[in-house]
Amino acid sequence: xxxxxxxxxxxxxxxxxxxxxxxxxxxxxxxxxxxxxxxxxxxxxxxxxxxxxxxxxxxxxxxxxxxxxxxxxxxxxxxxxxxxxxxxxxxxxxxxxxxxxxxxxxxxxxxxxxxxxxxxxxxxxxxxxxxxxxxxxxxxxxxxxxxxxxxxxxxxxxxxxxxxxxxxxxxxxxxxxxxxxxxxxxxxxxxxxxxxxxxxxxxxxxxxxxxxxxxxxxxxxxxxxxxxxxxxxxxxxxxxxxxxxxxxxxxxxxxxxxxxxxxx
Numbered sequence: 001x002x003x004x005x006x007x008x009x010x011x012x013x014x015x016x017x018x019x020x021x022x023x024x025x026x027x028x029x030x031x032x033x034x035x036x037x038x039x040x041x042x043x044x045x046x047x048x049x050x051x052x053x054x055x056x057x058x059x060x061x062x063x064x065x066x067x068x069x070x071x072x073x074x075x076x077x078x079x080x081x082x083x084x085x086x087x088x089x090x091x092x093x094x095x096x097x098x099x100x101x102x103x104x105x106x107x108x109x110x111x112x113x114x115x116x117x118x119x120x121x122x123x124x125x126x127x128x129x130x131x132x133x134x135x136x137x138x139x140x141x142x143x144x145x146x147x148x149x150x151x152x153x154x155x156x157x158x159x160x161x162x163x164x165x166x167x168x169x170x171x172x173x174x175x176x177x178x179x180x181x182x183x184x185x186x187x188x189x190x191x192x193x194x195x196x197x198x199x200x201x202x203x204x205x206x207x208x209x210x211x212x213x214x215x216x217x218x219x220x221x222x223x224x225x226x227x228x229x230x231x232x233x234x235x236x237x238x239x240x241x242x243x244x245x246x247x248x249x250x251x252x253x254x255x256x257x258x259x260x261x262x263x264x
Contacts (some may be wrong), residue, residue, distance in 0.1 A: 002048045003095045004086050006072075006079035007033050007062075007102035009055040013151060013247055018058050018102050020245070023255050024264045025220070027044060032245055033058060034065045035105030035263075040108040045092065045116065051102075052086040056103045077209070078219035080194070082147060084201040097201060103191040103245045106257055111235045115195040118233045126200035127223055128163070130191040130235040131156055132242055139185050141243070141253070143169045152246050154190040154218060156232060164230040167218050191235065200228070 007018040014020075021029040030038075033051065035148045051062040054074045062069050072088055076082040083099045096119055098112055111130045134142070142237050145152030156167045166172065167190055175186060196204075200223075210225035212218075223230055242256040243250065 001046055001096045001098065002050065002087075002092075003043060003046055003098040003100050003112070004041060004083045005033070005036050005049070005051045005100050005102045006076075006082035006086075007036075007053045007055075008082075009058055011051075014245075017245065018053075019061055019082070020186060020251065022105070022245075022251065022258060025259045025262050026264045028264060030065075031061055032105060033062055033102050034067075035258075036100065036102045036107075037062065037065065039068050039105050039107045039109070040100050040112075043098075043112045044109065044195075045113070046098075050063060050090070052082050054082075056263065080196075080201070080204055080219045080222075083196070084205050085202075087198065087201060090185070097196045097198060099194040099196070101244075102224050104192050105245070106240070106242050106254065106261065106263070107191065107193060108238070108240055108242075110238070111191055112113055112193060113236050114233050115193065118231065119197070122231060123233045125229070126197045127220075127228065128195045128231045128233055129220070130193055131158070131188040131232045132191055132235055132237055134185045134187045134189050136185055138176075138189060138243075139171070139187050140187075142187070145247075146171060150247050150249065151217070152250075153159075153244055154192070156188050156190040158232040162226065162232045162234075164220075164232050167216065167220055169216055169218070186235075188232075189242070193244065203228070 018033040051067045051069045059069045070086045072085045157165045207226045210222045213221040240261045
């Protein structure tokens with residue numbers, strides 16, 4: 001199994017995001033890409049961890065903390081395309097390719113390990129991704145972002161067989177005030193990690209860009225628009241807080257969760 005961390009400098013919402021420094025629980029500052037790499041290195045059973053980028057600044061920073069880097073082209077439109085190109089470049093065969101996006105340093109190792117277990121059990125699954133049931137504090141962060149016009153985290157709805165129905169930057173499903181008083185929040189936070197079988201990555205490159213993919217800015221919708229299944233694996237936070245760094249406003253959120261999760 002290989003983990004690839006796609007990272008690009010020219011983000012529309014947050015240029016230079018991979019090199020932003022985040023303070024950990026003991027006060028040490030590390031770049032976002034380093035913290036994401038350290039999260040990937042904690043996953044058990046991994047043969048190789050790569051950073052895949054098109055930017056020399058990210059390459060230099062990653063090599064300084066010991067990461068292996070594969071340079072990919074600027075034509076890659078998203079992390080999935082970057083992972084597919086990286087696999088082609090290294091020219092080695094892995095049974096599972098994991099895309100751990102470079103803005104998710106709070107990803108616990110068992111989230112990825114649960115994906116691998118699912119792929120070992122469900123031989124029909126070519127793409128799997130973790131989903132985390134929101135608590136009501138997490139739900140309020142989603143609502144706060146949308147009220148303030150920020151494109152934040154992603155939510156997902158899936159059927160009884162755990163096949164994804166839709167991913168959105170809006171908060172789905174809609175929850176009326178009466179549901180806000182229920183014990184369990186019905187909103188699932190999509191964790192930006194994917195496990196693919198190699199053939200799924202190859203097929204992805206053959207699909208045309210999707211209209212929904214373009215509207216939402218979500219690469220995984222290209223699979224759904226081409227009638228490919230994505231299986232959702234519900235993961236347990238085990239008391240650890242999770243959030244991605246999507247916008248500059250998320251720096252404070254992520255740093256507070258690094259402290260809360262005792263991540264140095």
